[in-house]
Amino acid sequence: MAELTGKRPLQSVKKFYFLDYFYILLKSVEKYSEYSAVFDSFKNLKYEHHLGESKYKKLTVEVESPTEAQQKRYEYTFKQVIEESIEYGLIKEIRNPESFSLTTDGRELLGVHERMGLTGFNLAIFKLMEDTYEAFHILVDFMYEANPKGAGLLIFPHYSPRKLGLRRQRMRTSGDFRSYSDRLVRQLQADIKHYLKRDVKLDTKKDELLDKLTSAGLLPARDNEPFDLRDYNRITKRIRDFWIGYFLKDLYKFPHPMMTFDFWTYRGKQIGVIHATEIYPFFSGKLVYPTSVVLDRTNSQDFRDVYKYNDGRRMFLHAPRGDAFQEDFVDTLLREYLSLRRVNPNYFISLVSLRETVCYSLKISWQTFGEYLDKVYRLNLLGQLRIRIALEVDKLPEETKATYLKQEPVKVHGSYRNIIAIDVTKGEENRVQAITKA
Amino acid sequence: MSRLSRKPKEVLQELQEGRYDRFNLTENPFPTVPVNKDSNDRRINGDIYEREIRDLEYTQIEDAFLKRPQSDLNRLRIGYICDTSYIGRGNGKSAFLVNLMGTVNRQFCLDISQDINKCFALYVSPEPGGRTKTFGLFVEQIFDSIVQSNILEICLASMRLDALAVVYPDIEKETRSMDEDTLIAELNSDRWFARKMIDPLKVSRKIGENDFLQSLPPEFPLFRDRTPLFEHFVTKDAFVHYFKSDLKKPKERLDFIFSHLVLFFMAAGFNGAYILVDDFERIPDFQSERQKRDFALELRSCILDGPYLNTRYGFYNILLVLHAGVPRLIEKAWNESGLENRYPISIKSSADHWVAFEKLTPRHVLMLVGKYLSEYRLPHTQQNGVAPFTEEAISVIAETNEYNAARVLRTCWDLLDQAADDPERKTIDAAFVRSKAEAPEFDETEGSHPFDKSTTTDLREKATET
Numbered sequence: 001m002a003e004l005t006g007k008r009p010l011q012s013v014k015k016f017y018f019l020d021y022f023y024i025l026l027k028s029v030e031k032y033s034e035y036s037a038v039f040d041s042f043k044n045l046k047y048e049h050h051l052g053e054s055k056y057k058k059l060t061v062e063v064e065s066p067t068e069a070q071q072k073r074y075e076y077t078f079k080q081v082i083e084e085s086i087e088y089g090l091i092k093e094i095r096n097p098e099s100f101s102l103t104t105d106g107r108e109l110l111g112v113h114e115r116m117g118l119t120g121f122n123l124a125i126f127k128l129m130e131d132t133y134e135a136f137h138i139l140v141d142f143m144y145e146a147n148p149k150g151a152g153l154l155i156f157p158h159y160s161p162r163k164l165g166l167r168r169q170r171m172r173t174s175g176d177f178r179s180y181s182d183r184l185v186r187q188l189q190a191d192i193k194h195y196l197k198r199d200v201k202l203d204t205k206k207d208e209l210l211d212k213l214t215s216a217g218l219l220p221a222r223d224n225e226p227f228d229l230r231d232y233n234r235i236t237k238r239i240r241d242f243w244i245g246y247f248l249k250d251l252y253k254f255p256h257p258m259m260t261f262d263f264w265t266y267r268g269k270q271i272g273v274i275h276a277t278e279i280y281p282f283f284s285g286k287l288v289y290p291t292s293v294v295l296d297r298t299n300s301q302d303f304r305d306v307y308k309y310n311d312g313r314r315m316f317l318h319a320p321r322g323d324a325f326q327e328d329f330v331d332t333l334l335r336e337y338l339s340l341r342r343v344n345p346n347y348f349i350s351l352v353s354l355r356e357t358v359c360y361s362l363k364i365s366w367q368t369f370g371e372y373l374d375k376v377y378r379l380n381l382l383g384q385l386r387i388r389i390a391l392e393v394d395k396l397p398e399e400t401k402a403t404y405l406k407q408e409p410v411k412v413h414g415s416y417r418n419i420i421a422i423d424v425t426k427g428e429e430n431r432v433q434a435i436t437k438a
Numbered sequence: 439m440s441r442l443s444r445k446p447k448e449v450l451q452e453l454q455e456g457r458y459d460r461f462n463l464t465e466n467p468f469p470t471v472p473v474n475k476d477s478n479d480r481r482i483n484g485d486i487y488e489r490e491i492r493d494l495e496y497t498q499i500e501d502a503f504l505k506r507p508q509s510d511l512n513r514l515r516i517g518y519i520c521d522t523s524y525i526g527r528g529n530g531k532s533a534f535l536v537n538l539m540g541t542v543n544r545q546f547c548l549d550i551s552q553d554i555n556k557c558f559a560l561y562v563s564p565e566p567g568g569r570t571k572t573f574g575l576f577v578e579q580i581f582d583s584i585v586q587s588n589i590l591e592i593c594l595a596s597m598r599l600d601a602l603a604v605v606y607p608d609i610e611k612e613t614r615s616m617d618e619d620t621l622i623a624e625l626n627s628d629r630w631f632a633r634k635m636i637d638p639l640k641v642s643r644k645i646g647e648n649d650f651l652q653s654l655p656p657e658f659p660l661f662r663d664r665t666p667l668f669e670h671f672v673t674k675d676a677f678v679h680y681f682k683s684d685l686k687k688p689k690e691r692l693d694f695i696f697s698h699l700v701l702f703f704m705a706a707g708f709n710g711a712y713i714l715v716d717d718f719e720r721i722p723d724f725q726s727e728r729q730k731r732d733f734a735l736e737l738r739s740c741i742l743d744g745p746y747l748n749t750r751y752g753f754y755n756i757l758l759v760l761h762a763g764v765p766r767l768i769e770k771a772w773n774e775s776g777l778e779n780r781y782p783i784s785i786k787s788s789a790d791h792w793v794a795f796e797k798l799t800p801r802h803v804l805m806l807v808g809k810y811l812s813e814y815r816l817p818h819t820q821q822n823g824v825a826p827f828t829e830e831a832i833s834v835i836a837e838t839n840e841y842n843a844a845r846v847l848r849t850c851w852d853l854l855d856q857a858a859d860d861p862e863r864k865t866i867d868a869a870f871v872r873s874k875a876e877a878p879e880f881d882e883t884e885g886s887h888p889f890d891k892s893t894t895t896d897l898r899e900k901a902t903e904t
Contacts, residue, residue: 144898151894151895151897151898153894165838167837167838292897293897293898295898295901298902300900300901300903303901316901318897318900347724348723360893360894362895363895363896390726392767421723421724
């Protein structure tokens, strides 16, 4: 994979996931100019926008003041956002005393947010990022190349000891981790064979990993020796990162670290050009796939031209609009609903799971899914749809004790929903049969 | 030679040993399907039941409901039996309910309440397909379980017996030596009346003098035998026909169940009834918000304060069995209907009407498995406890199945079945359990690999189509 010339390398991306950070920085600089005042406003807006410390949004709004360590991390992110904003010419830095001011471009971008909301804002930021890095072009092409038969789907399977039938309480010795490693390797080999149609032997890799863990002092050399129980999470994390890295680097041949890949894919997800998820029904691990293509041209009405590259090619975002697609959407919604119900005999099933399978099947972004679900739900309320949809709320994430929102609920008709049931209108049964057979 | 005297060359060999003889068991004692109270198989009809496991829950119900005098109008009329954990189906709620019904019906609560109450219990389970969407359909289910429970025959028999004591005292004396089931059957049979030369009309008139029956409408099925044109001997069929064919309007049906039948039951000597509703979530699961609210309103009206005799006497008590997620599903409807103020469903602290159905403990699992084994031991065997399982094996099974009763029992069935295949094996120990649990946990991925090419769109193909 050759990087396009004249652009900044992918790994020099600034280290944050949320594009919202650009917005809250511009908002802060709009109001204040002095460094500490801008930082304070940035922190407050960070809370207000529920921006967590990783790629997950926060569920709780903390009122207490951050610890020193947190403060440092926030400042690090703050500086990263400032650097990238300066790079794009959105703000200007003034020395002595250190302060900032908005440029015309920055002011215009705030205007975009006011007029078109976060979606329009993200798209504008996307153009700035592509001008500087062309990262999404590189990534989208890379994904199609890495798995041409699977329409660009990249899988990163992972199985915890628990998933492989091993209980944490019974993991005591080095040998226990070795036998977990054996099972894991068997499972990964089977997954690679099934999904990527490739036969690989991972035993050498496994030995390499175990040696690393031993030389790092995490696992004792002999099988019957116990490891330090406090290291359990550290060891499992090392194992997970190792295999995820193996997939990215060795199997898919991506030349940059996982971190770089993650920053770009999750940024792409917010724009809608790439989809990434860590929770997919019946699959354990993470998956990433493109929801866009880079081509000279397309005749299909379902694509939106979002960027023109110097070589004349264009980035087309898969964002269907027409009524014909609505039919496809309803069919897919129903088909995926029925297939999820097959394993979970309840009438109501998880809406976020259904969103994942529908998005994958149609290769659309969460945003497109949300728009269409909202549309067909309204038609359903008017009785103009051939299926009947009931959307309800079970336990919402904010009612749990979790701090981070790992699965965003779906907002339909103005309120959050997380479970869905679908019924078929009388006289449409034959059609259902046709859909499920197809 | 005639085929009558010819013999086959092969003689059948008697099998030396039964499949489970080695384990001192007559057969595999564990159930593999959920409780079905109508089954003849003791393993699945809830018959094999270790009461001690659910002692806490039972005692709470006994104290809050069964022992409280029905005449006390301030007592609880609605209760919830709710899972405290999200471990899913198979925690033993159905078995508990079936046994609760059995316990109440054994002496119609007279023993439990020390003769204060005479109540019967009904088991209602809404249809799994989601047909039970409205309160009307729910009432139909209540009626069906009244019919199935034999309570109508018992009431008719009891009223007729009282009447016989007055109009045919000699025959009544004769009946004292009969066993109860036969007596109930005979008192519901016109042939028996004919054989004994009893005039049913005379008995019926005597029954009609009962105070409670005075305000019943003339078309009430009990009075069917008084029509001058046809001679009907009233059986439960008259009730079924009346409810299913004559009563068409929802309001008529509610009046029948919540006013007329209440009088009928009281005339037969009962002063209350418990309606035990299993799998209640099958109702709200399929309801729209509006249906949920209407349901809650009607429930309140029929049980607590609507224009029915039931609300004045407080005859029916209703116990709803809820999964952990159900309160959330019906909370809004309960609030809007006002039920939440009287019988809050979403409470955090303990309350008499809210029976927490706890997860099993390790000791419970041992008791549960031991109970099933003891029911299928070979006669004269000395073994007890959980043999052929070791206690450690049971603890591994319990842990891997998250203390879910149904899954524990199902796993025991599997393990015993697999152990029977190995002629050398006499005990099932922890190592054997672990060796069988090697396979990855989520077998649902098998055969349903989620990202096969056929289930997705290739955007490059789509974009380049002409």
